Amino acid sequence: MGRPPCCDKIGVKKGPWTPEEDIILVSYIQEHGPGNWRAVPTNTGLLRCSKSCRLRWTNYLRPGIKRGNFTHHEEKMIIHLQALLGNRWAAIASYLPQRTDNDIKNYWNTHLKKKLKKLQAGQEGQSRDGLSVTGSQQICRGQWERRLQTDIHMARQALCEALSPEKPDSLFTELKPSGGYEKPAPASLYASSTENIAKLLKGWMRSGPKQSLTYSTTTQNSLNNMAVADSLSSEETLNRADKNDTELSEAFESLFGFDSFDSSNSDFSQSTSPDTGLLQEESKPIPGAQVPLSVIERWLFDEGAMQGIEYLSEAH
DNA sequence: AATCGTGTCAACCGCAATGGT
């Protein structure tokens, strides 16, 4: 007999959230801040389970979430972070604070996986034509896998340092690059006033019932906008975050040396071993060192890179 | 115009981790 689902109670609503529910949730969080999700349904009267409330907040209503197309930089970062961390979407999302783990996961599953599969297919074609890895590379594999596990901690440390510019105004100062979630911001950072919520509701009512179907993006943007109004305009926030995003990507690029990578470029593909493939997907990463060996092997065992790591470690 | 197939993404489910007692 399995454990009953947490939302298997009578009277607990499931399915898409309505704008009214969103407003109730946002106004509650504005007042109390996120956390103590258990209390949210009882205190707000929402017929949702605590999990659902938390999910709605973190994936949709939380201020600062960027929606829409992923930029080229974001795409590259996701690809390489996925290669580095495996399917640890929350950890990956911590490097892209404007994106939720759910968004990144969806984007990976719907776009990037296909893209990389195509690349992989292309590369396999090449391999059959005599461009596969050399024998020595295969022989060395066991050696460098072991060495990789022992060195990975150091490499990660260097990576974290490289990605943690000490900028007081940076969104990234709140990050925990080792994979932790950012701490919840104080309540004052959220929806600025009940007036705004009232305006939002008014706007929604005016646009009619049909709107509720397509409400998601616009309402969420409005919520986000008002949510950060106290500290920064949302545009400013996005600009700063975009800038940081770019800086972060550049840091990555300089670290990994994949500046020339793009979807049509085989540089990335060539650095990978066909037997492991480009995709981490179905494989469980090595605990504590979930690294697709193929992607960073060159970097880790490149002497120059090692010197760089040593330099960073010493500097630390 | 109707039907079918495919892609996208918000939301759910279940397990793991964590914290409190």
Next chain:
DNA sequence: TACCATTGCGGTTGACACGAT
């Protein structure tokens, strides 16, 4: 230390949109 409650995370599902036929 053990147990329970709560939260976090990743995999998966299902509804909807949209293009092709």
